[in-house]
């Protein structure tokens with residue numbers, strides 16, 4: 001059975017008109033690629049892949065094949081410039097298509113190159129990591145890092161399709177799989193409910209559906225979309241303070257436990273809900289404590305730079321009105337909760 005016939009999950013990101021697109025989730029869905037390319041009417045394609053070229057089906061049109069490398073080290077403006085140079089030498093036009101294949105750093109970087117080349121070329125993502133399938137490749141945020149900080153240069157550029165082929169996940173190292181669970185654990189608290197009993201492809205579909213509904217309501221991150229950043233204020237600080245030794249999903253997991261404790265300390269949720277944060281994060285096999293080597297004052301300094309903060313320290317927190325962005329959280333309460341977190345030594 002071809003993936004077109006085989007049952008797989010489809011989630012619409014309904015941004016209206018020709019900006020609406022479908023996320024396909026399931027084994028073998030990468031085989032839909034030639035059909036997507038034909039539907040776009042592209043006459044040429046540029047594939048940028050962090051996996052061996054054989055991982056990507058032939059798009060069915062003359063194709064430029066470029067290698068990429070997952071990881072923060074290549075998520076730079078230099079890489080974007082190099083990709084655009086290759087596209088130009090190949091003669092890619094704005095009616096053609098760029099295809100990314102890799103983890104979230106690759107879909108972010110290639111997505112940005114596609115958004116800039118000829119002021120925008122259609123892009124199709126084939127995310128290969130769990131983190132990229134549940135979050136990074138969906139919703140149109142693209143970006144690269146500067147020496148001054150992470151994701152400081154980017155654009156909103158929605159893909160024309162996303163093919164979350166779950167066969168890619170079968171060869172993921174355990175650490176990389178657990179990393180993806182960090183974003184799934186966060187989903188538990190922002191509207192997806194308890195996904196833990198579901199098969200992995202259903203958990204991915206639930207996360208994508210939740211994100212699709214949020215992005216449809218607030219594409220440009222002016223309000224509701226902030227809730228996707230649950231656990232991320234401390235999470236981003238932990239990534240920076242450990243020079244990315246803590247992976248994004250792991251850092252978000254610790255940040256999620258912390259967000260529960262902080263909401264409890266502020267009287268926004270009861271003890272049972274606070275405990276649920278620890279229980280959910282632990283059950284995904286994720287870390288729950290702040291590494292002992294980290295200085296809470298450094299973490300607070302990093303958290304003050306969070307892009308969501310318009311006044312003081314800002315966190316997405318659970319509460320009587322549901323999950324919302326809370327500005328100007330008193331530093332003493334934040335510091336007290338940080339001190340009270342478990343402090344593992346390794």
Ligand code: GLY
Nearest residue numbers: 135139141225228
């Ligand atoms: N990863 C958060 C967002 O897409 O808004």
